[in-house]
Amino acid sequence: MNEFKPLVFSGVQPTGNLHLGNYLGAIRKFVALQESHDCIYCVVDMHALTAQLVHDDLKEQTRSIAAAYIAAGIDAKKHIVFNQSQVSGHAELAWVFNCVARIGWMNRMTQFKDKAGKDAEKASLGLYAYPSLMASDILLYRATHVPVGDDQKQHLELTRDIAQKFNLDFAEKIRAVGKGVDIKVGDEPVHAYFPMVEPLIDGPAPRVMSLRDGTKKMSKSDPSDLSRINLMDDEDSIAKKVKKAKTDPDGLPSEVAGLAGRPEADNLVGIYAALSDKTKADILKEFGGQQFSAFKPALSELALTVLSPITSEMRRLMNDPGYIDDVLRDGASRARARADVTMREVRDIVGFLY
Incomplete structure (x- = not known):
């Protein structure tokens, strides 16, 4: 039986203008989930570098996502709202997961192929390893549930693969530090440190398409x-x-x-x-x-x-950036407190001296 404390994690990347599709497909769902779950909502600004390395307005874009969260109805005091780069555990755990994940798993990620296009040799390593960082975003807080759309289901499956391999490879170490939880993976009992994250799908998610081409998703990157x-x-x-x-x-x-x-x-x-x-x-x-x-x-x-x-x-x-920055700093402080516990225990499990 899964004994991990239920926790929802999700995030939005600060690239381009938020649009109706982002609201209906993600943010509105975030607002609803906070009524029934403990939630952590992140502005994933580190992921933004995979789409474009140099940004003129990354800070402003980060603030705009936070503003959208709050304006839509997310309670940043009851739950946690922060930006990813303020919590170093995301990058540290991502490196551990880079070593857990297999090249074959990453090669199967269709979103990399879609985003890299025909010239994949010139794509950044960050874009290729994006799913590993996404796994660290979720598992750094040992989150149990993630609201996902169709385009992220494969990444969530990879997160589960990474969690399972970590749990199996370090099974003895996890027992030694006494921090695991007894769960079942299929019919097999496993003493796990990381949960097998479940997707949260509350009815059919609205798939909002481009107003100029109904066969393509509404996108922040569309030139029109x-x-x-x-x-x-x-x-x-x-x-x-x-x-x-x-x-x-x-x-x-x-x-x-x-x-x-x-x-x-x-x-x-x-x-x-x-x-x-x-x-x-x-x-x-x-x-x-x-x-x-x-x-x-x-x-x-x-x-x-x-x-x-x-x-x-x-x-x-947005006319009061100091307020938004205070919300993000407060959220980051509370997120960091949770993340630091995970990283101390991961260092013990892996064997890092600190």
Whole structure:
């Protein structure tokens, strides 16, 4: 039986503007989870270097993620909000995990292949080892649950592989320091130091696609700003982007089956459903048979109703960077206290003299 104390960990990378997809797919879920779980939410600024080494505004981007967390409703006093680089244990444990993980495991990571593209030889080692750092982010706090989307499931499986190999390779050492927990891996009892992390999937996660191409995810890196609704967009920008969103000549169907083969229509209906906490079927009952010229203004109005309070609070917080920095420093102090315990015990288990 798993006796690890339940703990949720997740993070967002501070690269580019946060958009509607980030909110619906991640941050809104973070807010809901804090009502039932002990949570640690991180701004993973070390991961940002894998996307781009030199940033003109990494500090500002880091503050904007923290502001979004708080504006969306995360309680930074009850839970922990901090930025990754303030806690050195993330990098230290990542090195241990680099030595635990196998090259074959890393070669199977499809996200590296997607991000590196055809010229993988010129990609950074950091991008290649990204999943090992992600594993250290989670296991540094011995977190038991992580809310994940489809694109991160493979990395979470790798985290479990790393935890299992560490537990098995150091089984005698773990018992010697007396810090493990008896769990079952499959049908086998294991005295484990690190938990076998479980994904948290609360219903079907909304998959928000580009407003310009319904076959691609809404992305911070898309060169077209019209492809996404940013959390900091004003009323006119949101209305303009929804109005210009790509559609097809047909009207809205009355049933979900009618969205098949219509990615842009499916995306806009899905966004409306997610924002209103309804199903696509519910939305089509209301709008089925209508043209997009009638549906888009309703979608704009709904997006503004949901996002405006968050946007206003984000702007207020971003005008007070000292407050955000204080929140992150306080969170880092509390995170560091937990991380330091883990790293002392890992050093004992591995055999480092300190």
